[in-house]
Amino acid sequence: MKNIIITGGAGFIGSHVVREFVTKYPNYKVINLDALTYAGNLENLKDIESLPNYEFVKADITDAAHIFEVFQKYQPDGVIHLAAESHVDRSITDPTAFVMTNVIGTVNLLNAAKEIWKDNYEGKRFHHVSTDEVFGALGDTGLFTEDTKYDPHSPYSASKASSDHFVRAYHDTYGLPMVLTNCSNNYGPNHFPEKLIPLCIHNILNKKPLPIYGDGKYTRDWLFVIDHAKAIDNVFHNGKNGDSYNVGGFNEWQNIDLVKELCKQMDAKLGNTAGTSEQLITFVKDRPGHDLRYAIDATKINEELGYEPSVTFEQGLSITIDWYLNNQEWLNNVTSGDYQGYYEKQYS
Ligand code: NAD
Ligand code: TYD
Numbered sequence: 001m002k003n004i005i006i007t008g009g010a011g012f013i014g015s016h017v018v019r020e021f022v023t024k025y026p027n028y029k030v031i032n033l034d035a036l037t038y039a040g041n042l043e044n045l046k047d048i049e050s051l052p053n054y055e056f057v058k059a060d061i062t063d064a065a066h067i068f069e070v071f072q073k074y075q076p077d078g079v080i081h082l083a084a085e086s087h088v089d090r091s092i093t094d095p096t097a098f099v100m101t102n103v104i105g106t107v108n109l110l111n112a113a114k115e116i117w118k119d120n121y122e123g124k125r126f127h128h129v130s131t132d133e134v135f136g137a138l139g140d141t142g143l144f145t146e147d148t149k150y151d152p153h154s155p156y157s158a159s160k161a162s163s164d165h166f167v168r169a170y171h172d173t174y175g176l177p178m179v180l181t182n183c184s185n186n187y188g189p190n191h192f193p194e195k196l197i198p199l200c201i202h203n204i205l206n207k208k209p210l211p212i213y214g215d216g217k218y219t220r221d222w223l224f225v226i227d228h229a230k231a232i233d234n235v236f237h238n239g240k241n242g243d244s245y246n247v248g249g250f251n252e253w254q255n256i257d258l259v260k261e262l263c264k265q266m267d268a269k270l271g272n273t274a275g276t277s278e279q280l281i282t283f284v285k286d287r288p289g290h291d292l293r294y295a296i297d298a299t300k301i302n303e304e305l306g307y308e309p310s311v312t313f314e315q316g317l318s319i320t321i322d323w324y325l326n327n328q329e330w331l332n333n334v335t336s337g338d339y340q341g342y343y344e345k346q347y348s
Contacts, residue, residue: 216256248296
């Protein structure tokens with residue numbers, strides 16, 4: 001029996017990682033440690049919450065004393081750290097919240113792990129889940145490799161870059177066993193509708209404008225969330241101690257083309273006349289400091305660990321849209337209340 005603490009397990013990616021571990025490893029006890037911020041939602045885990053190897057603990061990673069208590073109680077063998085403030089636009093409005101959770105919170109977890117493991121690191125591992133945004137912005141060509149120099153631009157990516165450096169520093173200074181993954185943009189079920197894809201799905205369903213920042217030529221590299229969860233499982237178990245792995249699916253899209261593809265699939269599924277949803281596309285004021293292009297070179301994880309994504313983008317997008325169409329109550333629940341105020345402020 002191994003005890004694994006997964007932080008941020010009630011969030012978008014975290015809930016898929018928790019499900020992957022709880023269902024695939026019945027001999028692991030999976031502890032989902034989450035503060036349940038606006039982005040955390042236990043509804044995401046309804047289907048597995050009664051399984052005997054799953055437990056939820058409400059805790060805020062900025063609360064060092066509480067985190068230490070939780071680590072003392074559960075004596076984890078592994079930590080998979082996903083808890084974070086994750087939305088770039090929110091980081092532009094309130095950078096401090098990102099420093100608190102993403103930097104201080106990560107250091108609190110590292111301290112707790114180091115203290116509990118007491119320098120006896122046999123069989124222990126801290127897996128830090130990070131983003132490709134730490135590498136900054138690419139021009140029209142080139143890909144991010146594991147050796148690309150860090151060059152974050154947004155408060156979000158600066159806070160994630162800092163957390164990556166702390167995780168590596170604990171490895172180099174104290175010998176803490178760690179692996180790190182830097183993944184491209186995720187999409188899939190349970191994605192909070194502040195990010196581009198679920199926001200557009202929600203707006204198409206409500207016949208609201210689809211806000212495209214700037215000229216829409218910004219480019220992102222998209223990976224289906226369950227494929228990210230499988231990559232995390234692979235690296236957590238097979239990755240080399242101290243190494244980092246870029247995770248992606250060689251799947252670049254300009255925002256405008258992606259939203260048009262989404263409109264096309266939505267129209268077909270909703271029985272709309274072709275072109276109906278595209279009419280909702282509206283170009284709006286650009287995001288300050290908007291990174292032009294992200295694209296991952298996923299050769300290392302493929303060649304060293306045999307990892308490759310299981311679905312194409314068209315398949316993943318279709319699964320995603322179907323999930324939102326079949327879970328409109330989930331969407332209504334997360335978009336009532338505070339979301340309205342956020343949306344108003346961001347897009348009015
Ligand atoms: P999310 O915003 O959907 O979920 C974050 C989760 O962390 C929520 O459940 C929230 O309640 C929890 N949380 C936030 N602050 C906390 C705190 N102080 N203490 C405890 N829990 C807290 O985020 P996501 O999109 O699922 O991203 C998860 C991780 O993956 C993040 O570290 C993010 O940087 C990284 N990542 C995300 C993407 C992406 O495309 N979404 C891509 C690469 C890497
Ligand atoms: P987002 O989903 O916020 O992810 P990230 O900023 O982490 O890449 O944004 C994806 C891309 O879509 C990014 O280039 C910004 C753009 N975007 C819009 O054009 N309109 C929107 O309303 C949002 C949320 C994003």
